Amino acid sequence: GKIFRGDKIMHAQYYGAVGAILYNDPFDFAPFGTSADQVYDQKWYMPPSGTQRGSTYTSNGDPLTPIYPSTEYMYRIDEEEVSAIPKIPAQAIGYSEAQVILQYLQGDNAPTDWSGTLPSVVYRYGGILRDSTDAWNLGAIDPTSGTATxxxxxxVLGDMYSKGFRPRRSLMFCSWGAEEYGLVGSIEYVQEYVKVLxxxxxxxxxLDVAVSGNYTIRSTASPLLVDAIIEASKMVPSAYDSPEQTVYDKWKKxxxxxxxxxxxxxxxxxxxxDYLGFDQLAGSSNFDASYTFNPADHGNLGSYPLYHTSYEVFSMVKKFVDPEFQAHRALGQFTGVLALILCETPVLPFNVNRYTTALRQTIDSFKTNDSTMFDxxxxxxxxxxxxxxxxxxxxxxxDVKNPYVIRAYNDQLLQLERAFLNPLRQGGAYSDMKxxxxxxxxxNQYASSGFPAIADAISSGDKTEISNQVRIATYFVRGAISTLKEFNKFIAA
Known part of the structure; x- marks a missing residue:
């Protein structure tokens, strides 16, 4: 279950499979056993009949109008030209049904890290792709926890507005449709208004999967936002802890x-x-957060076990996830405070030094036999x-009292993230990734990768492509340097 479900089916198609069956192995979704007392509705782990259903579309937005908004006047490509939707059938099933099928599967034994914990099953190669897809059911966690928050x-901010509060910068609240079909609502919106945005x-x-547990907040963001996130965390009480303990205090532990x-x-x-369009097309500095569970208490699960199934209902959330809804409140406060910091601080609270650290960490993470290729x-x-x-x-x-000086400084901060957008995209038909x-x-269409084009080149083993992508990345980093220079000194000596 480590990569996007659509990529699994695309890989199967590439290697000649005529179809794919996907299921949730109890190794990932019922780590303490599959007996009735260890699964839903006695606990929140996946029962044998649990089935996830979901999109396998490997791009985003309307597949018939790639890159452009799906407006009335825009041309459409033929359906036969769409390459981001698998052409082989795929079906999601529960692991009780998968157990029966796998017992008859022939072929070589699968490696250990491809094997699950179904009893009386020898995991083999043979045309079955295992593990999770996603689903669209009642969605008490995804996305309703985010919607409620x-x-x-x-x-709260509307109430503040009615009492005279006027933010220094505009706040816009958006609720997107068709996210599960490939981020269609948000991508189409950004594509249509990308010049303004x-x-x-x-x-x-x-705010998407806002609350999947009550342990602590897990946050991911542009490096520029780290200082503001830390500041916000010091101002918000941690859920289910003593009143004086903040989110920051919990993070310390x-x-x-x-x-x-x-x-x-x-x-x-x-x-x-839905942050994708803003990340890859608009070039803003973005944030995602979720109140999560402690993986160590749940067999080191990577996701909440009833993710996108028909068991993801309000009663499950109240019984197993957030009984007093303190986590929902804490994440709402955390996000609201961060929004106020970003909209009210005269000088944008972006720390450009954070990007230096992030760039160095990413380069150091590459595994190659010749480190000089990154010089x-x-x-x-x-x-x-x-x-x-x-x-x-x-x-x-x-001069922080001079609005023109502040505006010029803030403009430079805004341009830094945008300087990392490649208008030619991340190579080939990778249309939305800039x-x-x-x-x-x-x-893996889900996870973020530092310098993804370099990472892909390293995976391919093509030294020429690695060299080319390193040089392209170097060009953009040097271009970003110019955005930080004084306006009349941006040309390199």
């Missing part, structure tokens, strides 16, 4: 990086939710770090 944030949007704060002495906040967003990119990153430090130093002597630093790699 968004509505509450909207209600690309020029004006500061940040997009995403459960999500702390002892090397940096800071909370663990993920860098870069993937494509699993050009390392050199550009070092120069970026120098420019970022100079930018921060200049800001300390900035962010050169953070986007999904081609073999």
């Amino acid at each position: 968004l509505l509450e944030v909207t209600r 690309g020029a004006r949007v500061v940040s997009y704060l995403n 459960v999500r702390w990086n002892n090397v940096t002495n800071e909370p663990i906040i993920g860098n870069g967003l993937g494509s699993g939710s 050009l990119l390392r050199s550009a990153t070092n120069d970026f770090g120098i420019a970022a430090e100079e930018f921060v130093t200049r800001s300390k002597s900035m 962010h050169i630093i953070y986007a999904p790699a081609k073999n």
Whole structure:
């Protein structure tokens, strides 16, 4: 279950399969056994009949109008030209049905990390693709926890507005349709208004699977937002803890990086939710967060076990996830406070030095036999770090009472993230992925990958392609440097 379901079926199609069956193995969704007392509705783990259903579309937006908005006047490609939808049939089933099928499967034994925990089954190769898809049922967690939280944030800020509050920057509240079919609503919106959004949007704060547990908040964002996220976390009480304990205090206990002495906040967003269009097309600096469970208490599950099934109902949330709805409240407060920080602070609370650290960490994470192939990119990153430090130093002597000076500084901050957008995209037909630093790699449409085009080239083993992608990335990092320079000194010496 480690990659997007659509990619699984696409891989099967590529290797000649005539169809695919997908299921949720109890290894991933019922780690403590499949007896009636260990699964829903006695516990929140997947029962034998649990079935996820979902999109296998590997792109986003209307498949007949790739890149462009699906307006009345836009041309459509022929359905036969759509390459992002699998052409083989696929069916999701429960693991009780899968157990019967797998007992008859022939072929070589599958490796250990491809094997689950169904009894009386030897996991083999043979045309069956295992593990999860997603589904569209009542969706008490996905997306209703996000919808409920968004509505509450909207209600509170609306009440503030009725009492005279006027934000320094505009706040827009959006609820998208057709997300499960390939982010259609949000992608089409961004495609149609990308010129305005690309020029004006500061940040997009995403609430989708807002609450899947009551342990702590897990946040992922652009590196520029990390300082603002930490500031917000210090102002919000942690759910189901003592009243004086904040989200930040909880992070100190459960999500702390002892090397940096800071909370663990993920860098870069993937494509699993409606932030994608803002990330990859508009170029704003974006945020996603969820109140989650403790994986150590649940067999190290990667997702809540009833994800996108017909068992994902209100009573399940109240019984197993958030009995007093404190987690919903805490995440709403956290997101609302972050929104206020971003819209009310005269100087945008973006720390450009965070990007230097993120770039270096990503480069160091690449596994190759020849580390010198990244020397050009390392050199550009070092120069970026120098420019970022100079930018921060200049800001300390900035006339914060002069609105024109503040506007010029904020404009530079806005341009930094946008400088990483490649108008030619991440190679080939990868139409929606333009962010050169953070986007999904081609073999997994969900997860974010640092320098994804380089990661894909490394996976291919093509040294020429690796070199080419390193040089392209170097170009964009050096281009980003110019956005941090003084307006009359942006040309390299």
